[in-house]
Amino acid sequence: MAQQIRIALRNCGKLDPEKIEQYIAQSGYLALEKALFDNKPEDILKLIIDSGLRGRGGGGFPTGIKWQAAAKQKSDEKFVICNADEGDPGAFMDRAVLEGDPHSVLEAMTIAGYCIGANKGIIYIRAEYPLAIERLNVAIDQAYKMGFLGKNIMGTAFSFDISIKLGAGAFVCGEETALIKSIEGKRGEPIVKPPFPAEKGLWMKPTIVNNVETYASVCPIIVNGLEWFRGVGTEKSPGTKVFALAGKINNVGLVEVPMGSTLREVVYEIGGGIKDGKEFKAVQTGGPSGGCITKESLDTPITYENLIQIGSMMGSGGMIVLDEDDCMVNIAKFYLEFTLDESCGKCTPCRVGNTRMFELLEDITEGRGTQLTITKLETLANTIKKASLCGLGQTAPNPVLSTMKYFKHEYEEHINNKKCRAKVCRELLTFEIVADKCVGCSLCARNCPVFCIHGEPKTPFVIDQKACIKCGSCVEKCNFDAITVS
Amino acid sequence: MQIKNREDLKKYRESAIAGKTASDKNIKLLVGLGTCGTAAGADMVWAKLENKIKSDKISGVELVKVGCVGYCYAEPTVEVVYPDGESVLLGNIKEDNALDVIELHVKKKTNNASNIIKTNIASNIFKNGGKK
Ligand SMILES: Cc1cc2nc3c(=O)[nH]c(=O)nc-3n(C[C@H](O)[C@H](O)[C@H](O)COP(=O)(O)O)c2cc1C
Ligand code: SF4
Ligand code: SF4
Ligand code: SF4
Numbered sequence: 001m002a003q004q005i006r007i008a009l010r011n012c013g014k015l016d017p018e019k020i021e022q023y024i025a026q027s028g029y030l031a032l033e034k035a036l037f038d039n040k041p042e043d044i045l046k047l048i049i050d051s052g053l054r055g056r057g058g059g060g061f062p063t064g065i066k067w068q069a070a071a072k073q074k075s076d077e078k079f080v081i082c083n084a085d086e087g088d089p090g091a092f093m094d095r096a097v098l099e100g101d102p103h104s105v106l107e108a109m110t111i112a113g114y115c116i117g118a119n120k121g122i123i124y125i126r127a128e129y130p131l132a133i134e135r136l137n138v139a140i141d142q143a144y145k146m147g148f149l150g151k152n153i154m155g156t157a158f159s160f161d162i163s164i165k166l167g168a169g170a171f172v173c174g175e176e177t178a179l180i181k182s183i184e185g186k187r188g189e190p191i192v193k194p195p196f197p198a199e200k201g202l203w204m205k206p207t208i209v210n211n212v213e214t215y216a217s218v219c220p221i222i223v224n225g226l227e228w229f230r231g232v233g234t235e236k237s238p239g240t241k242v243f244a245l246a247g248k249i250n251n252v253g254l255v256e257v258p259m260g261s262t263l264r265e266v267v268y269e270i271g272g273g274i275k276d277g278k279e280f281k282a283v284q285t286g287g288p289s290g291g292c293i294t295k296e297s298l299d300t301p302i303t304y305e306n307l308i309q310i311g312s313m314m315g316s317g318g319m320i321v322l323d324e325d326d327c328m329v330n331i332a333k334f335y336l337e338f339t340l341d342e343s344c345g346k347c348t349p350c351r352v353g354n355t356r357m358f359e360l361l362e363d364i365t366e367g368r369g370t371q372l373t374i375t376k377l378e379t380l381a382n383t384i385k386k387a388s389l390c391g392l393g394q395t396a397p398n399p400v401l402s403t404m405k406y407f408k409h410e411y412e413e414h415i416n417n418k419k420c421r422a423k424v425c426r427e428l429l430t431f432e433i434v435a436d437k438c439v440g441c442s443l444c445a446r447n448c449p450v451f452c453i454h455g456e457p458k459t460p461f462v463i464d465q466k467a468c469i470k471c472g473s474c475v476e477k478c479n480f481d482a483i484t485v486s
Numbered sequence: 487m488q489i490k491n492r493e494d495l496k497k498y499r500e501s502a503i504a505g506k507t508a509s510d511k512n513i514k515l516l517v518g519l520g521t522c523g524t525a526a527g528a529d530m531v532w533a534k535l536e537n538k539i540k541s542d543k544i545s546g547v548e549l550v551k552v553g554c555v556g557y558c559y560a561e562p563t564v565e566v567v568y569p570d571g572e573s574v575l576l577g578n579i580k581e582d583n584a585l586d587v588i589e590l591h592v593k594k595k596t597n598n599a600s601n602i603i604k605t606n607i608a609s610n611i612f613k614n615g616g617k618k
Contacts, residue, residue: 014516029495033495095520099553257557
């Protein structure tokens with residue numbers, strides 16, 4: 001039986017997030033104590049590098065290496081940023097950590113500051129998370145009062161401040177360079193890397209940006225040691241990952257599993273399987289930047305590399321489970337519409353290219369698609385991936401490419417047979433009255449918004465297919481199940 | 487209290503652990519009050535439990551406000567942790583069945599109630615159990 005192991009979520013649901021004494025009683029601030037009193041910054045840096053901890057915000061970049069790059073820089077000022085923008089649709093891992101255990105993030109940020117030689121930390125969090133912000137504020141206040149933050153922490157020479165910066169909830173502001181611009185009070189638009197933030201970040205000073213869950217995983221490594229951490233997960237992806245399970249799954253919620261667990265374990269053993277006994281179709285991971293994972297890959301161990309190899313990605317941990325009632329073309333369209341809305345518009349491939357891709361998808365779902373539409377989609381997707389400036393544009397075509405790869409037959413059905421097997425794309429549906437079942441009550445006709453159902457009372461009614469706008473209200477109204485959709 | 491050196495922290499941690507040990511002698515009701523729990527009505531459940539504990543003068547019970555436990559499909563959730571370390575996680579606790587928590591799980595120790603999602607969820611991941 002698959003087991004959850006809670007590292008990042010170790011205290012969530014176990015202690016009162018507004019009581020620092022409960023955090024301390026659960027080994028809280030023990031990692032900071034060890035770091036400041038028993039170790040030099042280089043020692044902790046080495047420990048984090050050797051632990052193999054990788055960023056949990058999407059890319060999986062080795063955390064220690066990032067810290068080292070910033071530590072090497074000579075500068076009068078450096079910054080530690082916590083990325084709590086969490087913009088993936090359906091994701092709420094970071095919110096849960098901040099609401100359930102805010103001190104774990106503050107403590108880790110302070111340790112990061114000690115490692116890289118920074119004295120300022122900033123938590124960039126979306127204003128849509130009022131409870132998380134409130135609990136963070138309480139925690140920051142407590143940490144200052146007790147001397148875990150501020151000048152000369154616990155009487156040592158090290159000083160560190162943390163403040164909160166509220167974001168307006170734009171997806172692109174989760175991208176680290178756009179996030180930095182936003183903190184500087186400028187428009188949240190990404191800039192070209194290099195230079196990387198570790199060299200020139202906030203106010204052109206060396207800056208590390210890490211995800212909430214990444215920070216939440218740091219302290220246990222320092223307290224328990226790297227062998228312990230490396231004992232969980234896989235060789236290249238040690239530790240655990242938190243996933244937000246959503247969609248057509250019985251146990252919607254948060255799970256934290258060792259890296260290398262399989263999708264089957266997550267979906268069936270922990271997630272309780274598909275809702276209403278329906279058939280599993282795919283799981284979308286990596287949100288709008290990722291792709292879908294199909295039945296064939298249910299037993300693939302979940303690691304950064306494996307997910308990329310099958311055309312998806314780890315992403316921040318959103319997992320949307322899809323069943324037979326989901327149309328894959330429509331899913332691709334949904335994600336593309338999201339990125340389209342969230343594109344900052346700075347560069348043409350992303351701004352215009354994704355708009356065109358969206359229109360092509362609309363052509364397919366509305367019955368105007370041809371083979372040429374597919375070819376155009378493929379060409380555009382590859383151009384956008386190569387020519388966009390930031391991760392948003394570079395990954396925007398992924399959901400389309402991945403569904404085209406694994407569900408080509410669904411695209412073809414839409415194009416060649418003008419059929420949507422999941423009965424989602426309304427324009428492709430046909431509503432018909434089964435004469436044998438229809439009692440001629442006229443209820444449907446009276447409710448049809450375009451009055452396209454005709455007939456004499458007590459004899460079977462007929463739908464005028466040309467005039468039908470496929471609104472579906474007749475199906476809902478009929479008490480005799482006499483109207484079929486195909 | 488301001489921690490000015492390592493000794494201070496050590497003392498504070500000892501007293502925090504002593505406080506925890508003392509409160510572990512109570513039956514604890516951990517109510518999930520994250521955004522998800524609150525949206526599902528967990529604060530009403532909290533109020534109901536609080537009133538009942540007061541009005542019936544039930545002793546040895548402690549209400550604890552906690553964050554999201556992850557079982558969003560079954561919010562609001564209440565985890566009952568007994569002094570012996572055993573626990574049951576109860577799901578779908580609404581205003582109308584909130585008092586079952588007291589009747590079935592505080593006054594008695596029912597292990598087969600329909601609202602139980604899980605029992606004995608492992609908690610502390612720290613090797614030394616929080617001590618040094
Ligand atoms: C469009 C876009 C949105 C992003 N959104 C987030 C986000 O919400 N949270 C996050 O931690 N990282 C996000 N990232 C990744 C960040 O740029 C950065 O890589 C990450 O915060 C680094 O932290 P980590 O190494 O701890 O994962 C986003 C990237 C892109 C391209
Ligand atoms: S790729 Fe899109 S989001 Fe990124 S900079 Fe270009 S237009 Fe903006
Ligand atoms: S689907 Fe709507 S428009 Fe078409 S026949 Fe039924 S009610 Fe009329
Ligand atoms: S509502 Fe149903 S039974 Fe009545 S006329 Fe329409 S199709 Fe026939």
